[in-house]
Amino acid sequence: MTFAIVVFPGSNCDHDAYHAAKHVLGQDARFVWHKETTLAGADVVILPGGFSHGDYLRTGAIARFSPVMQAVSDFARAGGPVLGICNGFQILLEAGLLPGAMLRNRDLKFHCEHVHVRVEQADTPFTQAASKGRVLRLPIAHGEGNYFAEPGVVAQLEASGRVVFRYCDPHGEVTDAANPNGSVNNIAGICSERRNVVGLMPHPERACESVLGSADGRVLFESVVGALAGGAVARTA
Amino acid sequence: MAIRARVYVTLKPSVFDPQGHTIADALHSMGYAGIGDVRQGKYFELEIDAGTPDSARALAAEVADRLLANPVIESYRVEIAP
Numbered sequence: 553m554t555f556a557i558v559v560f561p562g563s564n565c566d567h568d569a570y571h572a573a574k575h576v577l578g579q580d581a582r583f584v585w586h587k588e589t590t591l592a593g594a595d596v597v598i599l600p601g602g603f604s605h606g607d608y609l610r611t612g613a614i615a616r617f618s619p620v621m622q623a624v625s626d627f628a629r630a631g632g633p634v635l636g637i638c639n640g641f642q643i644l645l646e647a648g649l650l651p652g653a654m655l656r657n658r659d660l661k662f663h664c665e666h667v668h669v670r671v672e673q674a675d676t677p678f679t680q681a682a683s684k685g686r687v688l689r690l691p692i693a694h695g696e697g698n699y700f701a702e703p704g705v706v707a708q709l710e711a712s713g714r715v716v717f718r719y720c721d722p723h724g725e726v727t728d729a730a731n732p733n734g735s736v737n738n739i740a741g742i743c744s745e746r747r748n749v750v751g752l753m754p755h756p757e758r759a760c761e762s763v764l765g766s767a768d769g770r771v772l773f774e775s776v777v778g779a780l781a782g783g784a785v786a787r788t789a
Numbered sequence: 790m791a792i793r794a795r796v797y798v799t800l801k802p803s804v805f806d807p808q809g810h811t812i813a814d815a816l817h818s819m820g821y822a823g824i825g826d827v828r829q830g831k832y833f834e835l836e837i838d839a840g841t842p843d844s845a846r847a848l849a850a851e852v853a854d855r856l857l858a859n860p861v862i863e864s865y866r867v868e869i870a871p
Contacts, residue, residue: 702803
């Protein structure tokens, strides 16, 4: 199956995502420049991490108006699996494909470190190969990952099981000390109402091989490959 | 005619502003005990080709809604320069 990795000016994890899909998972992968208007028959779309448009104005605020975002939005609305990683998550929020917004990290520091997240839901195309409650060790690298939504929106996300990843300690305990950025309810990742659009701040694509310090991120890629092969998610192409 | 609009974007009162908080802390450590809360925002100057100040104001509000402010966390105010 084919992974489309969207490249914005300032994306810097596009090659990591390509490497994970192509060389670690052995799938077809191609880059799609942000000025393209189609996804060229992709089965999965990844919005990679980086600093699109220099993070000017707000993270993701300019990128969401890139021509390719109409195709991404159509793909998502048709049920296609979309994964937004870090800046890709921020772009999904700005585009309204996921609810909420990012604030500066509560300590105003850029955090570049490994953290632990707990898989809260195993019924999304990107987590179906992971068991609920599994703890993943993944790197983060962001200054604006402090997830915020109005209390009513957060309550709705929680009630409908749309919090997919939560920052936790190595034992899976969700504590304030394990929250690197101040995100409400330790939220590290969420999904759309139809569950096919997932965004998270940690970088699974940088943690797919043990030589990189962790292979825990691989399960997200294995999940979507399995989900598509099993017909669990819509193939829109 | 060219009309200058000013757009002020600020975090909503319900949203914690870590930058404003840090600035307030710095001011307090500098001895400015009389300064309470500080909120940091953004300021934009737009030069708009519009027939009337009202149409310039409407256009400034439209671009603030669509791009300059994120309605999830921010609100904005438009002023037309005299």
